[in-house]
Structure formats: C-alpha cells, structure tokens
Amino acid sequence: MEHAPGAFAGLTDRELEVLRLLAAGHTAKTIAARLGRSETAIHELLRAARRKTGIGSSRELARLLDAQKNWDKNIDLATHGISGNGLVQPASSGPNWSKGMGAMLVALSLAAAGLMLVAAPTALPNEIQAAAYTPAATQPPLVGSWLLDIARIPEEERPRRVTIAFQVSPDEKWTTHVEIVAPDGSSRHAESTAALDGIPVPITGNMDFIDTVALRQPSPNTLVMTLGKSGAPLSTRVYTVAKDRSSMTETIVWAGNTLPKLETTTFKRID
Secondary structure (H helix, E strand, C coil), X not given: CCECCCCCCCCXXXXXXHHHHHHCCCCHHHHHHHHCCCHHHHHHHHHHXXXXXXXXXXXXXXXXXXXXXXHHHHCCHHHHCCCCCCCCCHHHHCCCCCHHHHHHHHHHHCCCCCCCCCCCCCCCCHHHHHHHCCCCCXXXXXXXXXXXXXXXXXXXXXXXXXXEEEEECCCCCEEEEEEEXXXXXXXXXXXXXXXXCCCCEECEECCCCCCEEEEEEEECCEEEEEEEECCEEEEEEEEEECCCCCEEEEEEEECCCCECCCEEEEEEECC
C-alpha cells in the first residue's frame, strides 16, 4: 500500500481520536463506552478512516498513526547533539549484504537497545496508564532470546539466522545482543545498553550502517525505537509482543515526508 504525503490530513478529529485509542489497546466496545457512542458508530468511524487512507486494516492504520506520532513528536536524534555528515546507506556494506538485506539488518540490529523499561505514561489515558504500568510478578515480555522467522524474507536476501537476546540490569537498563549470520556464513553483531528516555545511545559491533538508537515505550508489550546514523534519523520501529509472549512483531516506518507501506517481520521466542 503506497500512501501520498498527508494521508492522515483528511481524517476528522473524532476519527483520529478513535484510532489513537485503538492504538493504545482499546477495543471498539471500550472506545464506545469511553466516548459515549455506540459500537456501530465507532465501527463506522473506523470504516471511514480506512476508506480515506486506503489502508484495509483498522489496527494497521492505528499502529501507523501512532508510530508517525512518535516519530514526529517524541524522538529527535538531531536535537541531542549528535553531529555528522549525513546518512550512510546499507548498500555499501559489501556484495554479500545486499541493499534489501541492509534494510532488513537496520530493522533488526537495534532491537539492540533495550526494551521494556517503565517509561513516563503522560501520553496515555488515565485508565490505560493504570493497566499498563501495574507491577507484574513475571519478567518483562521482551526478556529472553528471539529468532527471526526468515521465511518472510525474500529468498535472494534471506540470512541464514538472526537472533536477539535481551537482559535487564538492576538499574533497569537493557542490554541487547543481536547476531545476523549471512548465507555465506559471515556474521555481524550489535550491542547497546539504553533506558527508555528517548535519548540516543551508541551502538557497538560491526553493523557500521547504524550508530545510535533512541527508545520510547507506550505500553508494557510495545516499544518504539528510532535508529540513526551520523546524527540523521533512519527509521522508527514498533515492536509488539503477543499476549502469550511466544512471538514478537516489528512494524517499520521509514524517515521522510511520505507515508510508506507497512513492513513487518516476526520473531519467535527460543528460550
């Protein structure tokens, strides 16, 4: 699905409000109760929003709107004093790392920044804040090791294996190790330690097409991550863990003035 610039501009304030509540975890039923409307009216607002934007799924539309909001308002790599000479494209990384694989590597490498700290909940409705930040008896959803479902990657760009492992320290900072094994057996890795404060932190390793990451967390099972290179923002990634904690979905929004098609990858828990 290709979208022109300003695809959300035609949405009414009420349609935008319903989509934001949907992105925050509400259902049509709870949105109707919150706004004092019928479920039928809420579904009609969602249908109108899908028709105006050309996006066939209300959930995907809500997720894209939420990711665009975080990109525009919450995370600005350039304002934190990182300078450079512009964006370095992944295509320069060598013959065994194609442009397509480079884009996929950018999507994966900085899951290396730490996921699931309790961030300030000022952007969420009060009742969602209470539910999202209630202390849990179990470990955060993203702790552990994850394996990429490579079947969704085009065969000519498919890596041999991709793993991500998350650990949390007593001071609530997250350290992540990412390893990507190419078809020829060569390996790349990235490590980072970060808090969920939206401030870019450096990445170590040999993935030289990215060098910083900044994190936000709108809910316990969702992480918004911005990747950068030489002070320039590259993309915003939204990671969401399933209720059973056995899978994790990544949705990608690329930096720029247009709304791109949604790109997704899926990870399976392996520990």
